Amino acid sequence: MNLDVLTQRSGEWLRGTGPEADIVISSRIRLARNLAEFPFVNRASDAVRAQIEDFLRERIEKLQGRRPLTYLRTSDLEPLDRQFLVERQLISREHAEDHGQCGVGVSSEENVSLMVNEEDHLRMQVLRSGMDLDAAWAEINEIDDLMEQEVAYAFDSQFGYLTACPTNVGTGIRVSVMLHLPALVATKEIQKVFQALQKIGLAVRGLYGEGSQAMGDFYQISNQVTLGKSEIDIMKSIKDVVAQILGYERRVRTALVKENRQALHDQVSRAFGILQNAQTISSEETMHLLSSVRMGVNLGLIDDVEIPTVNELFIQTQPAHLQKLRHQKLESAERNIARAAYIRQRLAENNPHTSA
Amino acid sequence: MKKCEHCSKPAVLHITELQDGSVEAHHLCESCAKEYLTQNSEPESVEVESSLSIDESDDSETSEAVPQEQPPCPNCGITFKEFRSLGRLGCAHDYSHFREELTRLIENIHSEVQHVGKVPKRQPDASRQQFDLIRLKLQLKEAIDEENYEKAAGLRDQIRQVELELRSSSPAT
Numbered sequence: 001m002n003l004d005v006l007t008q009r010s011g012e013w014l015r016g017t018g019p020e021a022d023i024v025i026s027s028r029i030r031l032a033r034n035l036a037e038f039p040f041v042n043r044a045s046d047a048v049r050a051q052i053e054d055f056l057r058e059r060i061e062k063l064q065g066r067r068p069l070t071y072l073r074t075s076d077l078e079p080l081d082r083q084f085l086v087e088r089q090l091i092s093r094e095h096a097e098d099h100g101q102c103g104v105g106v107s108s109e110e111n112v113s114l115m116v117n118e119e120d121h122l123r124m125q126v127l128r129s130g131m132d133l134d135a136a137w138a139e140i141n142e143i144d145d146l147m148e149q150e151v152a153y154a155f156d157s158q159f160g161y162l163t164a165c166p167t168n169v170g171t172g173i174r175v176s177v178m179l180h181l182p183a184l185v186a187t188k189e190i191q192k193v194f195q196a197l198q199k200i201g202l203a204v205r206g207l208y209g210e211g212s213q214a215m216g217d218f219y220q221i222s223n224q225v226t227l228g229k230s231e232i233d234i235m236k237s238i239k240d241v242v243a244q245i246l247g248y249e250r251r252v253r254t255a256l257v258k259e260n261r262q263a264l265h266d267q268v269s270r271a272f273g274i275l276q277n278a279q280t281i282s283s284e285e286t287m288h289l290l291s292s293v294r295m296g297v298n299l300g301l302i303d304d305v306e307i308p309t310v311n312e313l314f315i316q317t318q319p320a321h322l323q324k325l326r327h328q329k330l331e332s333a334e335r336n337i338a339r340a341a342y343i344r345q346r347l348a349e350n351n352p353h354t355s356a
Numbered sequence: 357m358k359k360c361e362h363c364s365k366p367a368v369l370h371i372t373e374l375q376d377g378s379v380e381a382h383h384l385c386e387s388c389a390k391e392y393l394t395q396n397s398e399p400e401s402v403e404v405e406s407s408l409s410i411d412e413s414d415d416s417e418t419s420e421a422v423p424q425e426q427p428p429c430p431n432c433g434i435t436f437k438e439f440r441s442l443g444r445l446g447c448a449h450d451y452s453h454f455r456e457e458l459t460r461l462i463e464n465i466h467s468e469v470q471h472v473g474k475v476p477k478r479q480p481d482a483s484r485q486q487f488d489l490i491r492l493k494l495q496l497k498e499a500i501d502e503e504n505y506e507k508a509a510g511l512r513d514q515i516r517q518v519e520l521e522l523r524s525s526s527p528a529t
Contacts, residue, residue, distance in 0.1 A: 036448055039432045043446035119444070145477070153476050154448035158455075159462065160471025162448045166462050169451075171473045228468020 003081055007316075007324045011088060011110030011127065014315060016307035018130020022298040023246050025178040025218065025311065028089075029136045029235075030125040031144055032163045032172035034154040040164040041100075041117050049100040049117055056116045059150045060105040065143050067112055069105035080329070083320035089127065091115055112143065119164050120172075122147070131242065133175060133235050141231075160227060170227025175238045178207070179245060182217040182295040183252040190219075193245060201225055202241060207314075216287035216314055221245070257299055268296030272304070276347050280336040286317050286343065305347060313346060360385035361438075381433035429453045488518050 013026045034040060038052050053073070061071050074082055074091060082096040091104050095118040102117035115123040124147070126140040154162040160170040168174075184190040197204055205220045221242065223234045256264050271292035275281075294310045296302035315321065322338045323330050330338055360367045365385035428435040432446030436454050439445055451458060463469050472491065492515045499508040 034448060039447040040445060042442070042444045043432050043434065141474070144474075148476050148478055152478065155476050156448075156451050156471075158470060159451050159458075160473065160475075162451050164444045166445070166458060167465055169462065170466065170471045173473075225466045225468075227462060227466040227471055230473035232473075 003077075003084060004324065006084075006088070006110075007321060010308075010312045010315060011090075013089075013111050013127040013129045014308065014311045015129050016311050018128060018132045020246055021130040021307070023180055023249055024131040024242070025129075025180055027128045027131055027133045027136050028125055028174075028176045028178070029133065029140045030123060030174040030176075031140055032120040032161065032168045032174075033122040033124070033144070033147070034162055034164070035121050036152045036154040038121065041119060041121060042164060044100075046100050049102070052121055053101040053103055053116050056122060056151075057103055057105075059147065060114050060116070062150075063105070063143070063146055065112070065146055066139065067107040067109065069107055069112065069114065071103055071105045073101070073103040075100065075102045080320055080323055084324055087315055087318040087320050092118060092123070094118060095123075112139070114143070120168070131177065131239075133177070133239060137231065137235060167224070168226050171229070171231050171234065173226055173231050173234055174222050175235050176205075176220045176222035177238060177242050178218055178220045179242070179249075180216075180218055180291070180294060181245070181249050182291050183256055184245075184249050185217045186256070187252055189248070189252060193248065197221065197241065200237070200241070202238070215284065216291040218291075218314075253295070253299060264299075265296075265301045268292045268299075268301050272296065272302055272347075275343050277344070278340045280333075281340045281343070282336055283317065283319065283339070286339060287314065290314055290317075309346060313343060316346075317343060359383075360388050362388040381428045381435070426454060426457065489515060492518065 013028075018024070018027075035052065035055070038044060038048060041049065041052070044052065057071055057073075060069055063069060072085075074085065074095065077085075079096075082091070085091045085104070086093055086096045088110060090106055090110060090113045092115065095102060095104070095115050100117065102115070104116065105114040106112065111127045113125050113127075115125075124140060124143055126136045126143070128136045156162055161172040163169050163172055181190060181193075184193060194204055201224050203222050203224050205222065207215055207218045207220070221238065223238060225234070229237075271289040275286070275289050275293065290310055290313055293302060293305065294307065297305060297307055297310065316325070317339050319330075319335055322335050322342065325342065326338055359365070361383050363385060365387075367383035367385055370381065370383050426436050428438075429446060429450050430453070431449040434446035434450060436457055439450070439454070445451070459469050472494075492511055496508055496511040496515065499505075499511055
């Protein structure tokens with residue numbers, strides 16, 4: 001897989017299709033698995049890590065799933081390329097920073113990724129555009145079954161699938177749904193959502209998972225409990241909660257339009273205007289303005305740009321993406337100029353009427 | 357780099373003690389290692405006790421639970437203490453070796469101590485049947501709570517069937 005080719009396009013999960021795609025960016029399910037015959041990754045010597053990687057790599061390359069997977073040995077990649085894969089949500093931040101031999105099997109649509117030697121020997125994830133947990137589960141379950149024919153998983157009749165950290169033990173599942181909640185953020189109602197989620201034991205994270213800030217009004221909602229509940233029950237609790245949050249976000253959006261359509265229209269149009277014309281722009285401002293534009297498009301207040309373009313810009317204006325596009329290392333100030341130029345170009349392409 | 361278990365200097369000596377079939381791993385810096393090797397038999401247990409008593413005073417949850425330190429895992433050499441400071445276990449066997457301690461910890465994290473859900477198909481039949489039993493017994497309890505006795509009777513028959521199969525597949529018990 002040529003990473004430079006990837007910069008020109010986006011993962012299938014960003015295409016803005018699928019149920020509830022106006023608010024739900026993506027649905028993701030991750031399974032953590034370990035091989036019974038090896039120590040966990042953090043306790044494995046470099047030589048043993050290499051053995052694990054070789055062993056799993058061979059099996060991932062042979063896997064007869066729905067989609068062929070390309071295997072990348074991430075430990076051989078430049079830091080910039082690893083960061084690039086993180087921005088595309090194909091590997092985790094922990095995996096990118098990891099020392100020792102590790103890798104990832106990725107489908108060409110970028111909706112399947114099997115990470116080798118992350119915190120656990122194998123972390124498999126399936127991503128889907130929109131609210132589509134059932135399809136994500138069907139696919140990841142199938143991949144898990146196929147892998148299981150080739151390897152012996154560490155499993156215990158009491159504790160289930162055994163993981164390096166007891167917080168993941170049992171099903172080893174993390175079900176996450178990424179939501180765009182600009183209206184709840186603008187009205188500060190989001191705090192109530194957080195409190196309610198905390199009470200029922202669900203986690204809220206930013207765009208890039210654990211410890212990342214909630215940039216661009218994106219929130220990932222995921223389960224914390226992995227043991228004592230079946231995969232289906234865990235998915236159900238997330239689905240129920242997401243349905244409520246969607247209703248809440250939509251009610252607040254409708255109220256905002258009803259109460260002050262003109263002010264809202266002004267705000268989203270200004271955001272769009274800045275993105276179309278800025279000459280230098282930070283990542284933070286970009287996320288903030290794109291979020292306004294995204295809501296404006298979904299409310300029918302802006303019709304000069306399509307949702308998939310907006311979704312892509314969130315990812316393609318990230319630091320590693322800009323540097324891959326420019327084929328050179330850029331300092332922060334240079335990136336801000338490159339970012340503004342790239343956004344102007346993308347928004348002009350998208351709308352031939354306004355292009356010079 | 358791993359730290360010395362007695363002080364905060366980097367550990368340079370990794371000692372594995374084999375005594376009467378029990379395995380003990382120590383990770384020590386140079387000066388602590390010298391001390392350990394020159395007086396290695398008795399004073400050690402005194403030290404362990406004193407450090408434990410400090411733990412007990414500020415961690416009430418584990419105080420009664422861990423009266424004395426478990427030997428390290430014979431498979432990967434990790435001690436329970438090391439696991440608590442790293443937050444990551446060393447190998448799958450730790451879950452059996454530290455089952456009692458981990459059960460308490462896992463109950464704190466997940467409020468449950470028994471896995472339900474997917475089971476590897478490659479597991480020996482017996483453990484899959486044990487899972488069936490757990491699931492069926494749970495359903496039986498629900499059926500009885502709902503006063504659905506017809507369903508409960510059916511479940512009871514299924515449970516007997518699985519129990520019979522389990523017994524015939526493992527003649528030892």
